[in-house]
Amino acid sequence: MVLLLSLSAFAAAQDSAIEPRNFNSETQEKRYRALISELRCTVCQNEPIESSNAPLAADLREQVYNQLLEGRADFEIRQYMRDRYGDFVLYNPPFAGHTLILWVGPIILLLIGLITGGVMIRRRRRMLAERNSDTPS
């Protein structure tokens, strides 16, 4: 059983660029994985630092890991990255003035769609109703 577990852990470490790490707890490991998957590797434009082989990505993973072990909170680690690399480093852009359209835009579009659809359905129903009442039965 132990052998099987260590084998699967080994396999998991093999199929990604991530270096093997030791964590104090499972939650800590989960937080680590979540953080490195939401931080952009700034040299590779469109890859999280999680899967990048770039040396800088490795350094940033190291930073995340060390800061987690030091007991820093997720938001502190995100802020650390933002202070250095700006919002660009975050895959989830912050909710702010210049990103408002990003967050609210889709909701507005959905609302427009729903309203347009509703109006059209209603109009068609009324037309059908009128036609039905016109035809003598």
Added chain:
Amino acid sequence: MTRMLLPLGVFVALVVLLLAGLQTADQRQIVQSPLIGKPVPDFALPSLHDGQRTIERGDLLGRPFVLNVWGSWCPSCRVEHPLITQMGREIDAPLVGLNWKDERPDALQWLSQFGDAWDFHIFDNPGGFGIDLGVYGAPETFLVDHTGTIRHKHIGPVTTESYDDLVARIRRLETEAES
């Protein structure tokens, strides 16, 4: 007619939105440094040429300087090298090299091969100071004023197009320091 107008309006609005997006995409490709206007992060690192000598943040303050991030592993650094050499000759402000994530023998070899126009080099092999500066790829060039505040950042190799602008900015920082 009004039935056609609505989809057309939506279409035009979409085109305008996408065009606006395209126009700013060029600027967005360059990660704007959040460090502009902020002080140079604290550091204490060995000199590249003399491992015994430590260079600290305080050593740099008092006059404006150029901080040029490079590495012998970086092909673009060789591209900008002639212009950096020219800059070193042309400006009065110190031209400081930040040798980033490099091996000392490689860096020294590179300098002796291509020439060393910098006043001195900071040796950051672990790369921590680079991360504090938000460096994400060499070469990058920072302009720092006499109070130690980062005033400008040039990402990528210095080109003939950007060279004059950089030198003009350095000159402005110099006059600012004198006044």
